[in-house]
Structure formats: structure tokens, C-alpha cells
Amino acid sequence: MKERHSQVSEAPTLPHRAEGPRPFDVADLYAGAFGEAAPRDTSTQDLSEKLRQAYFWIVNHAIISPFYDIEYLDTPPPVFVLGEHKARVTLPTAQSYSSYVLLPLLNLAARRRCLLVGGPGRGKTAIATLLGLLAGYTQREMKQGIQHGQPQMTIADLLGNPLPSSMVSAKTMDEIQIAWRRWLGMRVKIIDEYNRIPTRTQSALLTVMADDYAEIYDQVYECPPAAWYLTANDDAGGGTYQVIEALRDRIDVVVKALHFNTRFLPELLDRIEGGFRPEDVVPPELVFTPGELDRMDKAIRAVRVPEPLLARIEFFAAEFEFFEPAARQIEYMTKDTVKVTAVPWETFTEGRDVAITGAQTRNGLSVRALMTCLTFAKAMAWFRGHAEVAFEDVRQILPFVLHDKLVQHKDAPFFDAAENAAYRSDLVSWIRALFDRTSAEYDRLGRDQRDPIRDLLADLDRGLDQVDERTVDTRLAAIERALREIEKGGKLYGHLF
Amino acid sequence: MPVSERFRAVLEARRESLNERFARRGKNLDPRAFLEYLRRTADPLVDAAGDGAAELVATTLFDLGLVALERGLVGSGDEAGAPSPFEAALVAALPHMERHWTSAPAIVTRAAANGYEHLRRALDDRRAAEWLGAWAAVAGGCASRDELLDAGLVLAWKAGLAEARRQALACVAARGAAFAKVTLGAIAVDARPERRFVAPDAEADTAVELAAITRVGGFRGFGGPFRVPPTVAAVGEQLVASDGEALVVLHADVFGARVLPAPWARDAAALTQSGAAICHSDEIAKRGFGAFVLDHFRDVTSVASAGGLAAVTTADSHHVAIVGWRARTHP
Numbered sequence: 040m041k042e043r044h045s046q047v048s049e050a051p052t053l054p055h056r057a058e059g060p061r062p063f064d065v066a067d068l069y070a071g072a073f074g075e076a077a078p079r080d081t082s083t084q085d086l087s088e089k090l091r092q093a094y095f096w097i098v099n100h101a102i103i104s105p106f107y108d109i110e111y112l113d114t115p116p117p118v119f120v121l122g123e124h125k126a127r128v129t130l131p132t133a134q135s136y137s138s139y140v141l142l143p144l145l146n147l148a149a150r151r152r153c154l155l156v157g158g159p160g161r162g163k164t165a166i167a168t169l170l171g172l173l174a175g176y177t178q179r180e181m182k183q184g185i186q187h188g189q190p191q192m193t194i195a196d197l198l199g200n201p202l203p204s205s206m207v208s209a210k211t212m213d214e215i216q217i218a219w220r221r222w223l224g225m226r227v228k229i230i231d232e233y234n235r236i237p238t239r240t241q242s243a244l245l246t247v248m249a250d251d252y253a254e255i256y257d258q259v260y261e262c263p264p265a266a267w268y269l270t271a272n273d274d275a276g277g278g279t280y281q282v283i284e285a286l287r288d289r290i291d292v293v294v295k296a297l298h299f300n301t302r303f304l305p306e307l308l309d310r311i312e313g314g315f316r317p318e319d320v321v322p323p324e325l326v327f328t329p330g331e332l333d334r335m336d337k338a339i340r341a342v343r344v345p346e347p348l349l350a351r352i353e354f355f356a357a358e359f360e361f362f363e364p365a366a367r368q369i370e371y372m373t374k375d376t377v378k379v380t381a382v383p384w385e386t387f388t389e390g391r392d393v394a395i396t397g398a399q400t401r402n403g404l405s406v407r408a409l410m411t412c413l414t415f416a417k418a419m420a421w422f423r424g425h426a427e428v429a430f431e432d433v434r435q436i437l438p439f440v441l442h443d444k445l446v447q448h449k450d451a452p453f454f455d456a457a458e459n460a461a462y463r464s465d466l467v468s469w470i471r472a473l474f475d476r477t478s479a480e481y482d483r484l485g486r487d488q489r490d491p492i493r494d495l496l497a498d499l500d501r502g503l504d505q506v507d508e509r510t511v512d513t514r515l516a517a518i519e520r521a522l523r524e525i526e527k528g529g530k531l532y533g534h535l536f
Numbered sequence: 537m538p539v540s541e542r543f544r545a546v547l548e549a550r551r552e553s554l555n556e557r558f559a560r561r562g563k564n565l566d567p568r569a570f571l572e573y574l575r576r577t578a579d580p581l582v583d584a585a586g587d588g589a590a591e592l593v594a595t596t597l598f599d600l601g602l603v604a605l606e607r608g609l610v611g612s613g614d615e616a617g618a619p620s621p622f623e624a625a626l627v628a629a630l631p632h633m634e635r636h637w638t639s640a641p642a643i644v645t646r647a648a649a650n651g652y653e654h655l656r657r658a659l660d661d662r663r664a665a666e667w668l669g670a671w672a673a674v675a676g677g678c679a680s681r682d683e684l685l686d687a688g689l690v691l692a693w694k695a696g697l698a699e700a701r702r703q704a705l706a707c708v709a710a711r712g713a714a715f716a717k718v719t720l721g722a723i724a725v726d727a728r729p730e731r732r733f734v735a736p737d738a739e740a741d742t743a744v745e746l747a748a749i750t751r752v753g754g755f756r757g758f759g760g761p762f763r764v765p766p767t768v769a770a771v772g773e774q775l776v777a778s779d780g781e782a783l784v785v786l787h788a789d790v791f792g793a794r795v796l797p798a799p800w801a802r803d804a805a806a807l808t809q810s811g812a813a814i815c816h817s818d819e820i821a822k823r824g825f826g827a828f829v830l831d832h833f834r835d836v837t838s839v840a841s842a843g844g845l846a847a848v849t850t851a852d853s854h855h856v857a858i859v860g861w862r863a864r865t866h867p
């Protein structure tokens with residue numbers, strides 16, 4: 040019974056359509072019904088295939104999550120409208136994924152920071168532990184490595200202690216030796232129930248998470264690049280301690296643990312009768328070496344983002360920071376201006392127009408958030424075996440990356456409409472709808488074909504070396520013409536800011 | 537007949553797990569035939585593997601036997617209880633793989649079995665067995681597993697797997713003269729496309745002549761791919777043939793000729809059907825194929841040339857004739 044649970048999906052897990060004559064490959068000769076012959080050293084192995092196999096192993100045998108909420112389509116899907124609230128159910132026509140498994144896995148490959156949110160018993164710690172095992176750690180190492188948040192957790196509990204003998208004999212701080220906690224050196228770091236950690240200890244955790252080092256008594260421990268997994272029972276500050284904002288901001292992706300579907304009860308019975316847990320049956324061929332983890336990260340970073348897609352993301356992100364009523368001077372017309380001066384949002388009666396997408400949020404997107412969006416979009420494309428990010432990769436990944444970063448303005452008139460009310464609690468659908476809406480606007484404005492500001496920026500990038508006065512005058516006139524055009528429009532929008 | 541002590545020890549130690557494997561995957565198999573396979577094939581191989589590798593060899597061969605029995609590759613020898621050609625080839629070859637086999641028994645055993653099955657389906661049992669024997673014979677000289685696998689590929693090409701030509705030549709070029717000598721019997725291999733029908737060990741200045749080398753394809757009713765006489769076209773460096781329904785790519789060289797499905801060349805299928813493939817391009821004229829075709833074929837419906845060979849179809853044949861330069865057979 041255990042062996043069934045160790046079964047690995049046969050490659051290729053995502054066959055691509057034939058695009059041209061494929062040369063005979065050595066693997067073709069040695070692959071077949073008798074099993075994987077692993078013909079090459081792992082240095083040349085397709086790691087995205089291995090990661091997909093790991094994904095399918097987890098969803099088929101380890102974490103029961105039959106919710107395929109990352110949907111890819113290659114043909115128009117059948118759509119069903121169910122229930123009183125007219126929920127749309129689409130049957131994906133291309134390989135689709137469960138975010139609860141896929142995003143933690145991408146987090147492992149891209150070595151970022153993932154928050155798993157959900158009620159007790161939803162498998163948050165289990166999936167984080169499984170990913171540690173896939174990164175090559177033993178169950179014992181993972182047990183030792185998990186940091187369990189609790190109200191009495193001190194900095195010493197988290198980072199380590201000065202050795203008593205060196206405390207006595209040291210004449211300077213430099214001579215104090217620290218017994219660092221072993222988890223700091225691990226490539227998979229798990230902080231269980233991080234919102235139960237006292238505020239002061241959270242600050243120490245922030246340094247490790249943000250800057251990859253720990254510091255006690257002037258001694259510094261430099262941590263290797265790692266994938267982080269934090270768990271919390273809810274993401275609304277319901278833990279013992281309020282999570283400090285800087286720590287929340289360091290979290291790259293938020294994943295919700297969904298409920299258990301009772302149709303899969305026989306699977307649980309199987310486990311009881313077999314007397315094993317998924318952690319006991321991780322297939323050894325799916326375990327990644329440190330070298331493979333490094334190579335995955337490098338391969339993900341090498342995935343290209345095509346220029347038109349980047350322009351679309353730029354257009355989307357531009358919608359959120361601009362807030363006209365915040366200032367008289369255009370540079371300060373931002374939500375940040377309102378935030379730092381702590382003026383209550385309710386005092387602003389303008390800028391709440393339903394037509395303004397940016398009116399649905401209370402903040403803009405930070406540089407860190409944008410970098411995370413691009414990293415995870417690349418990871419998604421790479422996972423699907425592509426060398427270039429596609430529109431749908433961005434569309435699918437944004438809600439999970441921006442979940443904690445885009446603060447919803449719940450009082451915005453947009454949410455008063457009955458058909459939009461559910462977006463107040465369903466942030467994933469809300470962010471996806473935001474992207475769809477800005478994308479439609481991008482297309483309506485024909486920005487792929489015409490973007491005067493991009494042309495002006497291109498002129499600017501060429502610099503002023505060897506440019507005669509006449510050309511400078513022409514360029515300045517073009518800038519003024521562009522500003523007159525905006526002036527004529529009468530209304531300012533985020534994408535013009 | 538009792539099995540060796542080594543195999544017996546593994547069977548005893550893994551009894552529960554192996555029984556579970558058989559119960560799970562061998563439901564439709566004849567238990568007696570499987571036991572015969574274990575005795576006849578697994579036992580001598582486990583015994584030959586030595587203590588260090590015995591357990592892994594045993595479990596690998598156990599799983600392999602389940603698949604092989606299901607696919608009819610086991611126990612089909614002439615006499616009752618006689619090994620099949622597949623079994624005989626494994627027993628003869630694997631122990632000669634020496635350290636490659638004992639250090640990674642699962643990988644090498646599966647590679648050998650998959651390779652055998654690939655060649656058996658592409659060619660026949662005899663050539664599959666010869667390939668495995670030839671591979672085992674060169675294994676001792678291979679410094680790494682990668683080199684061993686490359687050698688297997690080159691030998692598969694030599695056995696007649698014409699589609700492996702490009703990759704095999706790349707392996708030979710990368711691995712050098714010693715590797716070429718061991719696998720192809722030649723220190724330097726002439727990779728020029730127009731020399732594809734000349735043996736690799738021929739002298740560089742061997743005189744050549746244009747000839748109709750072989751025919752591929754055929755009527756579907758007799759095991760070929762075509763319902764009606766096909767036409768051919770060149771797509772990049774490849775030649776494709778189609779009858780409007782089946783679409784195949786042609787591979788041919790001194791070691792053999794094969795046709796394989798070519799779903800990637802759908803546009804070419806339309807081209808061949810439109811009649812536009814009756815080609816009089818510079819390539820055909822330059823190589824002298826044009827004159828040769830006019831002299832040697834009647835009712836030609838299409839000619840195409842690429843990669844140092846030409847393909848010719850005629851109105852009255854379901855076959856595609858392959859024309860190329862071979863070593864001159866007369867002074």
C-alpha cells in the first residue's frame with residue numbers, strides 16, 4: 040500500500056504539442072515501459088519535469104487538495120453557473136493546478152517566502168515539511184528545524200545562545216561564542232504559527248528573513264539562500280501578537296489552505312489502515328540536491344518576460360499608487376502621502392469613482408511586490424516548461440503574490456454593488472478581476488500599438504550626447520504636446536501618473 | 537530447480553514486499569510463468585551481480601518481469617520453460633556491463649530492457665539482441681555511465697535505427713577517436729550528408745556513384761503507411777512523404793532506412809498533395825539527382841532532396857525510392 044503512495048508520475052507530465060522535427064534523443068532509446076532509466080547525470084536533467092513530478096506526487100498521494108484554482112485554457116471551456124449567487128464553474132481545458140500545492144512548490148524553486156494560511160488541521164505544516172523532505176532533509180532534521188511560534192518565544196529560542204563558558208572568559212564582545220540554532224543553516228525554513236511570536240522576537244526574525252543573517256552579541260551568522268514557509272491560522276491578525284508590518288511585507292506569496300473534501304475520505308482510511316503518513320513515502324527520485332535547488336533558481340531567473348507583457352504589468356501596477364485628492368503637488372498625489380500623514384480615508388470624498396480601478400485599494404505596489412510578481416510569473420512559466428512568461432502565467436500568479444500586499448479599500452463604492460460584494464472576502468478573485476479590468480483598458484487604449492510616453496522615454500534613454508539644439512527643441516516640443524493631450528482629457532488616471 | 541543462495545536470501549528478506557508487488561501489478565499474470573522467469577532469468581543475474589547489488593538487481597528484475605510478462609516478452613521460447621530472446625539477451629549481456637551494472641543496477645537494467653524493446657519494435661528481435669550484445673561488449677571500455685549510454689545510442693544507429701544518425705554522429709564527434717573506433721570501427725567518421733550511404737570505416741577518398749539505394753513505405757494493406765501512392769517534399773533538412781492521410785518523415789543511411797510519423801510537418805502534407813512537390817530545384821540538379829531520376833524512373837509524381845539524399849515517388853507505387861551516393865561497386 041505504501042508503494043502505491045510512492046508512485047511518481049511518468050514523464051513527460053506536460054506534453055507539448057509538436058512544433059517541429061525533434062531530433063532523436065538518447066533518452067528516447069532508454070525510456071519506455073520498463074521504467075525510468077535516468078539516462079543522464081542530474082546536471083543535465085530537466086528540473087522543471089522533476090518539479091512537475093513532485094507536484095503530481097504531492098497532489099496524488101500526499102496532500103488531498105482537489106481544488107484546481109489555477110486554471111489554464113487552450114480552448115474555450117464549458118462554463119456552468121451554479122447556486123443562488125451564480126458562481127461560475129469552468130472546466131479547464133489545459134493542465135491546471137491547485138494553488139495550495141503549486142505555490143509552495145514554486146516557492147521552493149524560487150527560494151522566496153510563503154505564508155500558508157488556514158484553520159487547524161488543514162495540512163499547512165505538513166506541506167511545508169514535505170517540501171523540506173523534497174529538499175533533501177530527513178524527517179528528524181525537519182522536526183528539529185521547525186520553529187514553533189509561542190507567546191514565550193525569546194530571541195535566544197529563535198537564534199541561539201551565547202556559550203556560558205565564553206560569556207565568563209570573554210574580555211570583549213567579539214570573544215563571546217554563540218551556539219547558533221541549526222535551522223538557520225537550512226535551505227528550507229519553517230516558522231509555525233508565526234503570529235504567536237512576541238513582537239520583539241518577530242523583529243529578530245525579520246532580520247533573518249529580510250537580510251539572511253542573524254545577530255546576537257555582535258556575532259553574525261550568515262544564512263544560506265532558503266525557501267521560507269510561515270503558517271498562521273488566519274491572516275487577519277488573529278494570532279496572539281499583531282504581526283509587525285515589515286515582517287508581513289517580507290512575505291512574498293500567501294496561500295490559503297482550503298477545506299477537506301469529504302469525497303476523499305477513503306484516502307484517509309487507506310492511510311490509517313496502512314499505518315503511514317505522506318512524509319514516510321516521499322519517493323527518493325523526487326528529492327532535490329542543493330545543486331539542483333541552485334540550478335532551479337538560476338533557470339527561473341533566466342526565463343524571459345516579453346516586452347509587451349511587461350508593459351501590461353506596468354500599466355496594471357500604475358493604477359494603484361495614484362490618488363489625486365492626496366495633494367496639490369502632482370508628485371505627492373499618492374496613497375502613500377495619505378498613509379504617512381495618517382489622515383482617515385473617510386475624509387476624502389473625491390477619488391472614489393467606481394470607474395477608477397485604483398479606488399479599490401488603500402495602497403500602491405511596492406518595489407518588492409513588483410519584483411515578487413515577476414519572480415513568481417517566471418517560476419510559473421518555467422514550471423510549465425516555457426522559456427518565456429505568458430499573459431496567463433501573470434494572471435494566475437498575481438492574486439497569490441498581491442494577496443497581502445494590495446490592501447483593499449473595503450468601503451469603496453465599487454464593493455457596494457451586489458455582484459462585487461463577494462470580492463471583499465474573496466481576494467484571489469478580486470485581484471484577478473483587477474488585472475482583467477486593467478488589461479481590458481490597456482487593450483481599449485491600444486497601448487501595444489501606441490504609447491506616446493514610452494516613445495518619449497525611449498528618446499530620453501538615448502541621452503543628450505551628440506544631440507544638437509534643434510533635436511532637443513523637437514523633443515521638448517513632443518513632451519509638451521503629450522502633456523497638452525493629457526490636459527485635454529481633463530481627468531488624470533493611474534496609468535498617466 | 538533450486539535458486540542460488542544469494543537470490544534465495546533476497547527473496548526471503550523481501551518476501552512480503554515482493555508478494556505485495558505481484559498482488560498489485562500481476563493480477564492478470566500467470567504466477568507459474570512468473571516463477572519460471574524468476575528462476576530462469578532473475579536468478580542467474582542476481583547471482584552474477586554479487587552481494588552488494590543483489591537486492592537492487594532482484595527487485596529491479598522482479599518489476600521488469602511483471603512488465604515483460606504482460607507484454608509477452610517472457611517465456612515465449614520454443615521449448616516449454618525456455619527463455620525468450622529477450623530473457624536470453626539480458627542474461628547474456630548484463631553481467632558484461634560490469635561496474636556500470638553493479639553500481640547502478642536499476643538504471644542500467646531498465647536502459648537495457650527499454651533499448652531492447654525499442655529496437656525490437658523498430659526493427660526485430662534478432663537485431664535487438666545483437667544490439668544488446670554489442671553494447672555489453674563495449675561497456676568495459678566506457679569510462680562513465682554517460683559514455684556507456686552514448687555508446688548504446690551509436691550502436692543502435694549502427695543496428696539500423698536510422699533516425700538516431702544525427703545524435704549518434706554528435707556523440708562520436710564529442711567523444712573522440714577511441715570511442716569511434718570501439719563503436720563504429722573507424723577512427724574518423726565522415727559526417728558529410730552526401731556520404732551517408734558510405735560505410736564509416738571506408739577510406740576518405742572512396743569513389744562513389746549515384747544509385748537507387750532502397751525503398752521505404754508501402755501499401756497499408758501490406759503493413760506500410762500509405763493507402764494510395766504518396767508524394768514527397770523537403771521540409772528543412774528532412775524529407776517527408778504523405779498520401780494525404782499518413783504523414784511520415786524519411787530516415788536513411790548506410791545502416792538502414794526508416795519512416796516515422798511526422799505530425800509536425802502538416803503543411804508539407806498539403807504541399808505534397810497539391811502536386812507542387814514535383815521539384816526541380818537547384819539542389820536536385822546540382823547533385824545530379826534530376827538526370828538520374830529521369831533515367832531510372834517512369835511516371836514520376838514527385839522528387840525531393842535534402843540532407844544528401846533524394847526521395848522519388850511514382851504513380852504506380854506505394855513505396856518511396858531513396859536515391860543517394862554509395863561506394864562504387866565496380867571499377
